[in-house]
Amino acid sequence: MNSPIKTRHVAVWRGEGEIGHFETYDVPAYDNQTVLDVVSHIQHYIDPSLSYRFACRVGMCGSCAMMVNGEPRWTCRTHVNKVVGQDVLEIAPLRNLPVIKDLATNMDPFFEKWVKAEAVHHSSSSRDDDMTAVLPNDAERKKADAGIECINCAVCYAACDTVAGNADYLGPAALQRAWTLYNDARDAGKQTILEAVSGVGGCHNCHAQGGCSHYCPSELNPMQAIAGLKQAATRALLKGKL
Amino acid sequence: MLTVRLYMLQRVTALLMAPLVVGHIGVMIYAVQGGLSAAEILGRTQGSVFWFSFYGLFVLAVSVHAAIGLRTILHEVTGLSGRLLMFFTWGTALSLCVLGMRAILAVTFLVRGVS
Structure with missing residues (x-):
């Protein structure tokens, strides 16, 4: 790490539950410093009681997402210099999720909606059957492949204004996962998925504002997946299957 | 709050409204350009099943x-849900329908003797 060139003022959300406030810390500024480095510095050298969540530090696990200057980001891969304007750095817990303490949110509502969206595997065969062939050039497989690299970081969920206004809305990540399974040759739950995503909190609530696709750190396109679900559900409805 | 049925209803009514809005604007331009008086407009609309159907369908589509x-x-703005939201939805649809139908009936079948 390079020697510090200056000190950065960092406002960090502190508190339990929904009650809290921003506290400012002076953190040495380095080149190539990530937002997670800044949070870790505060916990290691200034206040060990700061709570936050991370694991892999390389953008694979999806644990460290936070609001950085009001925008949802994966903090381990977000360089401070790229997000700081006028030396202000404000770090808060992810939007649209209940706060446990400081920067750690309760992810339960996020993952519960994956199950509600039937974004779970529906087995089409037993261990006695031959393995289903997964053809990489198949049109359906390509649709599934477009969304399978999701790391469950909830950045899209925090970016979504529909989630903010509609507590029942399943959200971009759960719907994208449902779409990948809908297009998976090994999944036997197409009808179950369509029924799950066509109810009160389903895909039809999406306003296509595109926050999910704009902020997805893996550069996926949940909005396109949701459009696919809308189209599939519409076809099923017209055929009398919904 | 939108199920697939409400979503489809809203899109189907939008499809219906698109040509009706174009027709309505065309009629307005024609009426204004030609300098039609209220009596002349009513003379064309009174007793007309066509204009009653045209604007009747328009009102139904708008209401839904x-x-x-x-x-x-x-x-999304207030968090209102459940029965209150259902009453609001039906109340809005019925109010718009009654107001619109009243206006259409007034110019097609109810008004007489305007000079």
């Missing part, structure tokens, strides 16, 4: 479309 749209906005 607007009620679903306002329902979504109200839920």
Whole structure:
């Protein structure tokens, strides 16, 4: 790490539950410093009681997402210099999720909606059957492949204004996962998925504002997946299957 | 708050409204350009099944479309849900329908003797 060139003022959300406030810390500024480095510095050298969540530090696990200057980001891969304007750095817990303490949110509502969206595997065969062939050039497989690299970081969920206004809305990540399974040759739950995503909190609530696709750190396109679900559900409805 | 059925209803009514809006604007331009008086307009609309059907369909489509749209906005802005939201949706649809139909009936079948 390079020697510090200056000190950065960092406002960090502190508190339990929904009650809290921003506290400012002076953190040495380095080149190539990530937002997670800044949070870790505060916990290691200034206040060990700061709570936050991370694991892999390389953008694979999806644990460290936070609001950085009001925008949802994966903090381990977000360089401070790229997000700081006028030396202000404000770090808060992810939007649209209940706060446990400081920067750690309760992810339960996020993952519960994956199950509600039937974004779970529906087995089409037993261990006695031959393995289903997964053809990489198949049109359906390509649709599934477009969304399978999701790391469950909830950045899209925090970016979504529909989630903010509609507590029942399943959200971009759960719907994208449902779409990948809908297009998976090994999944036997197409009808179950369509029924799950066509109810009160389903895909039809999406306003296509595109926050999910704009902020997805893996550069996926949940909005396109949701459009696919809308189209599939519409076809099923017209055929009398919904 | 939108199920697949409400979503489809809103889109189908939008499809219906598109040509009707174009027709309505065309009629307005024609009426204004030609300098038609109120009596002359009523002379064309009174007793006309065509104009009653044209604007009747328009009013029905607007009532359904607007009620679903306002329902979504109200839920997302205020969090209103359940029965209250259902009453609001039906109330909006019925109010728009009654107001619109009253106006259409007034110019097609109810008004007489305007000179």
